[in-house]
Amino acid sequence: MGEAPAFYADNLQNGFDIKTIKACETSISIQDKTYVIGSSDDAFVVRICDQTTGNWIIPTIHGTKPKPGKGYSAVALNEDRIVMVKKGSSSDDCIWFLEVATPYVKAQKHILGNEVVAWSKGVRGNAEVPIVISGPSGVGKGTLISKLMEEFPSMFGFSVSHTTRAPRAMEQDGVHYHFTERAVMEKDIKDGKFLEFASVHGNLYGTSIEAVEVVSDSGKRCILDIDVQGARSVRASPLDAVFVFICPPSMDELEHRLRARGTESEEQILKRLRNAKTEIEQGQSSGIFDHILSNDNLEECYQSLKKIIGLDGPVVATQKIEAPLGIDLPEEHSVSVMDKKIIINSGTAEVEKASKNLIVLDVSSLKGGAPGRTRGLELHAIDSFSDGLASGC
Numbered sequence: 001m002g003e004a005p006a007f008y009a010d011n012l013q014n015g016f017d018i019k020t021i022k023a024c025e026t027s028i029s030i031q032d033k034t035y036v037i038g039s040s041d042d043a044f045v046v047r048i049c050d051q052t053t054g055n056w057i058i059p060t061i062h063g064t065k066p067k068p069g070k071g072y073s074a075v076a077l078n079e080d081r082i083v084m085v086k087k088g089s090s091s092d093d094c095i096w097f098l099e100v101a102t103p104y105v106k107a108q109k110h111i112l113g114n115e116v117v118a119w120s121k122g123v124r125g126n127a128e129v130p131i132v133i134s135g136p137s138g139v140g141k142g143t144l145i146s147k148l149m150e151e152f153p154s155m156f157g158f159s160v161s162h163t164t165r166a167p168r169a170m171e172q173d174g175v176h177y178h179f180t181e182r183a184v185m186e187k188d189i190k191d192g193k194f195l196e197f198a199s200v201h202g203n204l205y206g207t208s209i210e211a212v213e214v215v216s217d218s219g220k221r222c223i224l225d226i227d228v229q230g231a232r233s234v235r236a237s238p239l240d241a242v243f244v245f246i247c248p249p250s251m252d253e254l255e256h257r258l259r260a261r262g263t264e265s266e267e268q269i270l271k272r273l274r275n276a277k278t279e280i281e282q283g284q285s286s287g288i289f290d291h292i293l294s295n296d297n298l299e300e301c302y303q304s305l306k307k308i309i310g311l312d313g314p315v316v317a318t319q320k321i322e323a324p325l326g327i328d329l330p331e332e333h334s335v336s337v338m339d340k341k342i343i344i345n346s347g348t349a350e351v352e353k354a355s356k357n358l359i360v361l362d363v364s365s366l367k368g369g370a371p372g373r374t375r376g377l378e379l380h381a382i383d384s385f386s387d388g389l390a391s392g393c
């Protein structure tokens with residue numbers, strides 16, 4: 001196994017100090033990769049070591065906060081899925097499914113107990129494809145992006161564009177845009193510093209290569225808010241991305257939103273409305289966009305956006321297990337896989353034959369299809385040792 005490169009040990013990622021990983025780590029090897037799973041004070045971390053090169057692949061960090069403590073028991077379910085079982089506090093015992101199909105690592109947690117609660121969250125991986133969001137001025141792109149970044153602050157980073165337009169009252173240089181002089185921006189474009197650029201509503205806008213790199217270097221998934229011309233250029237570039245076009249429910253509503261926002265002059269509003277018609281036509285017919293969403297009801301549109309980018313919340317919302325298991329794992333337990341069943345051995349040799357110490361979970365319903373493959377997962381606690389395993393295997 002290779003040594004962690006310096007950036008790994010020294011970097012602060014998003015305020016989360018990787019050095020705080022505790023000694024209790026579990027490692028699982030699948031083909032040429034070793035997955036080292038550890039927990040820190042407020043997150044768990046999956047580091048990947050490529051055995052063929054001996055290099056560490058940039059670590060992926062789960063965004064939620066499983067309780068730290070004793071390590072996980074882990075086993076490879078198949079080539080791209082790891083199952084981890086963790087002793088939690090009281091009813092917090094859980095199993096995690098880790099999707100490890102490179103470049104994505106996704107995790108799904110199931111609490112064991114009287115009910116199964118499952119959800120799926122993307123794990124930050126810097127190779128996750130950026131999201132390009134386009135749509136006419138006033139349709140709600142900024143609002144949707146803000147919601148996403150508020151709900152998942154550690155997961156997404158905004159690509160801060162350059163523009164020659166003047167800042168609005170609440171806009172900050174370097175946060176909303178890099179406000180710049182036309183001559184400076186034109187020179188930078190000439191010097192090849194921009195991934196794409198376009199003239200929009202009479203001003204120059206562009207995404208610098210650095211803007212995208214800043215986000216990906218921080219291990220976050222990049223969001224770009226750019227116009228249709230820019231989206232076309234990105235489509236033609238080597239940058240792989242998901243392209244989403246946002247439509248207004250009607251032109252009247254678009255005008256209403258633009259006016260109600262109160263950030264543009266009358267002349268600018270009219271210009272933006274004129275341009276909106278062409279943008280909508282192009283957005284719907286150009287074939288650039290993978291997804292077209294109507295932003296009528298904000299919450300519904302936001303939920304659809306989350307679904308598109310693989311954050312569709314509870315996968316199995318709340319499933320009652322008919323016979324409550326009342327599992328209470330001791331810290332010492334082991335996990336193995338037999339015929340698409342996960343066997344959690346939580347007992348000592350003497351009591352192993354007792355019915356509650358061996359738990360069998362049937363995962364035969366797992367579906368394929370990266371990267372959203374955790375969707376549709378059904379988890380059933382089949383039974384305990386005495387009849388479940390004996391009859392199931």
Ligand SMILES: Nc1nc2c(ncn2[C@@H]2O[C@H](COP(=O)(O)OP(=O)(O)O)[C@@H](O)[C@H]2O)c(=O)[nH]1
Nearest residue numbers: 137138161197198200205206207225226227230
């Ligand atoms: N091509 C391109 N378009 C951009 C970029 N940044 C912003 N835009 C687009 O420029 C248009 C005007 O943006 P803005 O002046 O912020 O107005 P708003 O859309 O009404 O908020 C929108 O369609 C943005 O998506 C960029 O870097 N490149």
Ligand SMILES: Nc1ncnc2c1ncn2[C@@H]1O[C@H](COP(=O)(O)OP(=O)(O)O)[C@@H](O)[C@H]1O
Nearest residue numbers: 137138139140141142143257261295296297298
């Ligand atoms: N679904 C919606 N219903 C009603 N108003 C909305 C909706 N989405 C956004 N808005 C409002 O419309 C205005 C324009 O939204 P904004 O996010 O600034 O658009 P864009 O970034 O596409 O120019 C804002 O005042 C915002 O609060």
